[in-house]
Amino acid sequence: MAKVRARADTKKLFIDFRYQEIRCREQTLLSDTVRNRKQLETLIQRMEAKMLVGDFDYAEFFPGSKNLKKLEEAGVLSNKRGDGFEQSESTTPRFPDFADQWFGESKIQWRSSHVRNVTSILESSLKPAFKNKRVGEITKADILAARNKLARRKGRGTSGLMAPKTINSHMTILRMILTEAAERYEFDNPYRNIKPLKLQKVHIEPFSMDEVDKILKHVREDYRIYYLVRFYTGMRTGEVDGLKWEYVDFEKREILVRETLVHGQAEYTKTDGSQREIPMFGPVYDALKEQYEATGKLSKFVFCNRLGESLDHNNVTKRVWYPLLELLKLKKRRPYQTRHTAATLLLASGENPEWVARTLGHSSTEMLFKVYSRYIPNLTRMDGSAFERLIQSRVIENDQEMGNETE
Secondary structure: OOEEEEOOOOOEEEEEEEEOOEEEEEEEEEEOOHHHHHHHHHHHHHHHHHHHOOOOOHHHHOOOOOHHHHHHHOOOOOOOHHHOOOOOOOOOOEHHHHHHHHHHHHHHHOOHHHHHHHHHHHHHHHHHHOOOOEHHHOOHHHHHHHHHHHHOOEOOOOOOEOOHHHHHHHHHHHHHHHHHHHHHHOOOOOOOOOOOOOOOOOOOOOOOHHHHHHHHHHOOHHHHHHHHHHHHHOOOHHHHHOOEHHHEEOOOOEEEEOEEEEOOEEEEOOOHHHOEEEEOOOOHHHHHHHHHHHHOOOOOEOOEOOOOOEOOHHHHHHHHHHHHHHHOOOOOOOOOHHHHHHHHHHHHOOOOHHHHHHHHOOOOOHHHHHHHHHHOHHHHOOOOHHHHHHHHHHHHHHHHHHHHHHO
16 A cells, blocks of 8 residues: 655655555655645545556656666566657656656745746746756756856846846756756756856945935825835835735834735745834834825725725836936936935944844845945944054054153
8 A cells, every 4th residue: 555655854755655566666845744745645546546447557647757667677567658658768757847847846835926936937948948858868068058048148137148146046946956856866966066157246326315305305296105115114115015004003103014015916025034023214104194094095005006006116116216316317226226225324323233134124134244334334344444543543652652752
């Protein structure tokens, strides 16, 4: 009788059963959960029903399994095409087939936005690149060739081509697929020792307080509070666009960040660390009180269109943000710079970096000092002023000593 078991090392489930008196184990990517066990038990019921009537096709249930060759050598399976097993140098499945299997088994643990991203990567890049390859036949040279091809594709990088960060995200999915395939079908992983492309340093361009005041003074009145909240809370675009009234606590004067808006759908925040409470700084409390009078009864969203639906950030950026910067003769910058502005102003005002990191939804202060240090030299002590004061004090002491000696 077939059993669902879990591997001791990875905690992944596998099916342990006997077919034609031969013990077989079929690995999966599923974690050891009640739901996943029930899913495999349903599969086992189908298998055993087929075996009972003599209609079980091993290759149909487990295409590309390494057990196919073992069963064929034992005389249980035929090596003819019609018997579901094609004899070849590699008995591993073709890359597109295994990629689909890996995706189906893995997506249960992902956010819907990540599911969309991985789907796009598989369909637009990886499956076409390795459509004629079996997973066990892919070499390191094949991987590097595929990466070089991605680097020549048009994209949103500064050169007009696909950015290194985007290429790395595609290759990360490929690495995950090949790592699992190598473990499952017991071949050497060709992705070993391939380092990700180096990323260019990201330069931020926050607004000054004078520029913030200028923007809030001249922006369209129906978007004034929207940008005021962005500048003074540092919320991410999806967080502020998806903010609902149920997460605005006027009593405690806090904004509760619990969701983010992705393609118009509310989802769990970017990370667990993004779940946080933001104090209503300065004029934010009064501004949100005013906003509640405007949209509190119209929509569940704090900021919405005339129909009460969430804002389309691309539309707002093109119709409101960029025209405003052009009108004020300010350098064109993405709306995300409002978050960088909040971070630099908080740090420059002397707030504790650990508190600022929590307020912005960072897991540590590392990002703050890495990204924002040049805007707050006195706080990070990276301008040489401390060393200069030490030298000057020594010079003064030496001068005084020399003066005493001459007297």
